[in-house]
Amino acid sequence: MVMICKTVSVACLTILLASNVLYSLSISQQTYGYPSSIDQSWPVKWEYLNFTICIDNGADTKYEQLFIKAIEDWKNAWPHFRYTLIDLEGIKACEINVIILKQSVDMQNAGHAGVTWLKSYGDLYIRSIEITIPTQTRAEVNEGIHCCREIVFESSEKFFYETALHEFGHALNLGHAVDNNKEPVDIMYSESNERAKHVISALSIKTLDKIYTTSTQAKDYPIIIQPSVTIDAITDKSIYVFDEILELSGKVSWKGGTGTILLFDPEISLYTFISFTPKRDGSFSLDINLKTEHVGTWILVVQYSGASEFIAFEVKEIPYKAYGQTDKTTYVIGDVIQVNGNITRYVNKLSLVVINPDGIVFTNSIASLTKDKQFNAEFTLRDTRFTIDGVWTIRFELELVDYTIYFDTATDVYFDVRKAIISTTPDQVEHEQNEPKLKVRVQAKQIRDIIIIRVRNLDSSSADVYTFEISSNFQFIASKGSKGWIKEVSGNKVTFVTFEKPIYTGDKQYFLIKVDRERPLINWKVNESVEGSVIPFLR
Numbered sequence: 179m180v181m182i183c184k185t186v187s188v189a190c191l192t193i194l195l196a197s198n199v200l201y202s203l204s205i206s207q208q209t210y211g212y213p214s215s216i217d218q219s220w221p222v223k224w225e226y227l228n229f230t231i232c233i234d235n236g237a238d239t240k241y242e243q244l245f246i247k248a249i250e251d252w253k254n255a256w257p258h259f260r261y262t263l264i265d266l267e268g269i270k271a272c273e274i275n276v277i278i279l280k281q282s283v284d285m286q287n288a289g290h291a292g293v294t295w296l297k298s299y300g301d302l303y304i305r306s307i308e309i310t311i312p313t314q315t316r317a318e319v320n321e322g323i324h325c326c327r328e329i330v331f332e333s334s335e336k337f338f339y340e341t342a343l344h345e346f347g348h349a350l351n352l353g354h355a356v357d358n359n360k361e362p363v364d365i366m367y368s369e370s371n372e373r374a375k376h377v378i379s380a381l382s383i384k385t386l387d388k389i390y391t392t393s394t395q396a397k398d399y400p401i402i403i404q405p406s407v408t409i410d411a412i413t414d415k416s417i418y419v420f421d422e423i424l425e426l427s428g429k430v431s432w433k434g435g436t437g438t439i440l441l442f443d444p445e446i447s448l449y450t451f452i453s454f455t456p457k458r459d460g461s462f463s464l465d466i467n468l469k470t471e472h473v474g475t476w477i478l479v480v481q482y483s484g485a486s487e488f489i490a491f492e493v494k495e496i497p498y499k500a501y502g503q504t505d506k507t508t509y510v511i512g513d514v515i516q517v518n519g520n521i522t523r524y525v526n527k528l529s530l531v532v533i534n535p536d537g538i539v540f541t542n543s544i545a546s547l548t549k550d551k552q553f554n555a556e557f558t559l560r561d562t563r564f565t566i567d568g569v570w571t572i573r574f575e576l577e578l579v580d581y582t583i584y585f586d587t588a589t590d591v592y593f594d595v596r597k598a599i600i601s602t603t604p605d606q607v608e609h610e611q612n613e614p615k616l617k618v619r620v621q622a623k624q625i626r627d628i629i630i631i632r633v634r635n636l637d638s639s640s641a642d643v644y645t646f647e648i649s650s651n652f653q654f655i656a657s658k659g660s661k662g663w664i665k666e667v668s669g670n671k672v673t674f675v676t677f678e679k680p681i682y683t684g685d686k687q688y689f690l691i692k693v694d695r696e697r698p699l700i701n702w703k704v705n706e707s708v709e710g711s712v713i714p715f716l717r
């Protein structure tokens with residue numbers, strides 16, 4: 179029985195899928211070890227250590243040069259083989275056939291950096307070996323919530339070169355190194371970590387000596403490569419907060435052409451994909467807006483002319499806060515109080531709650547927010563029956579999309595109010611000294627059992643209506659005030675009170691009662707000071 183022309187896939191250098199590659203390459207804690215053991219790769223071996231090697235290169239010439247350098251490095255470490263390069267494009271007629279692909283290919287399991295096949299062998303000896311190394315890795319990643327964007331990573335020269343060394347090690351009949359968790363990393367280890375220091379190990383050389391009964395002074399050969407393209411890139415910080423601008427700057431060694439920047443969020447979803455063109459001196463800089471609420475480790479990949487640089491940074495949460503200031507520190511009645519400031523995070527709505535010196539809510543206004551998280555708001559300080567003199571507070575309420583309201587008292591703004599002497603005539607000064615008499619008009623109409631009472635503030639000063647009280651010599655069946663007015667019922671008296679929405683000068687407000695009789699006499703009182711009575715007319 180002769181086994182011939184069997185195709186067996188035994189050995190390969192695996193890299194993990196692109197998402198994991200990003201992690202393993204950018205987070206350098208991961209270390210693989212110096213080998214504790216290496217076995218042979220194939221049950222058969224080369225009969226003569228004198229190979230013909232065909233390189234079929236479909237990618238950039240630099241990769242072919244790197245493969246030849248890899249062969250030479252092995253020869254330097256273990257000088258017992260000879261080889262002849264045969265330049266027959268597309269023909270796999272050699273003992274070792276090397277195929278360098280520009281595209282990534284599906285090599286049984288996606289994510290392999292290279293594969294070495296035992297293509298043909300007899301009972302004792304290897305007849306031919308085929309090595310395939312792609313120069314690109316493709317991966318599909320989510321882009322935000324959308325699936326999927328295909329991204330391409332061109333292998334760095336270092337990565338390709340280390341893959342070439344690994345695969346050629348298989349071609350010589352070396353299996354995988356077993357990990358012992360110490361650096362440097364044996365090139366025959368089955369996973370790649372671009373950041374680690376690699377060696378052709380003394381153990382590899384001893385293993386080859388054992389297989390081929392040769393004798394070599396075994397030692398470690400560090401793997402050194404000077405890439406023709408280099409990228410140096412840094413971010414201005416290593417920790418960012420939400421909505422910050424990340425400043426990326428760097429320099430590449432080669433001029434001309436464009437590079438790409440891929441930014442991945444902590445779930446390895448593609449956050450953004452940017453092209454950049456370096457300046458004449460190779461330098462580049464750009465800003466990336468981290469308009470995100472995604473906490474964790476982010477990864478930035480800078481690619482240029484086949485080289486890649488990975489940068490990891492953290493994004494941290496920032497608390498919701500509002501910082502504001504008033505245009506003045508002291509106001510008088512009638513003043514327009516202007517407030518401006520900024521918020522730390524985007525919110526659905528920012529409300530300014532104005533609280534008087536007694537802690538009563540005077541008004542509530544919605545601030546307008548700009549794109550850069552600035553806000554401004556204004557409100558008029560009107561006369562009320564509540565305390566005016568003293569220290570007022572503006573509290574910011576941040577309303578989020580999910581309607582949670584955050585109170586942040588730490589950022590409250592305080593201002594002083596002195597009660598103003600508004601007019602100049604003695605008569606009005608005296609009027610001011612007394613409780614100001616409001617001028618209101620109260621009208622009512624009845625439709626069946628419903629009476630609608632309209633209260634109009636006709637006051638020409640700036641006094642607002644805060645309370646409205648109605649009473650009669652009989653019990654109302656029901657009563658209803660306007661939104662923002664609180665109702666108190668005691669006996670045949672109903673009092674409506676508001677802090678938030680008073681009846682301003684010129685404004686009107688409606689109140690409803692349900693009664694069991696026609697055209698009853700209703701007594702009313704406004705701000706506990708002005709009173710009168712009304713009989714509704716029928717509709």
Ligand SMILES: [Zn+2]
Binds near residue numbers: 344
């Ligand atoms: Zn392998």
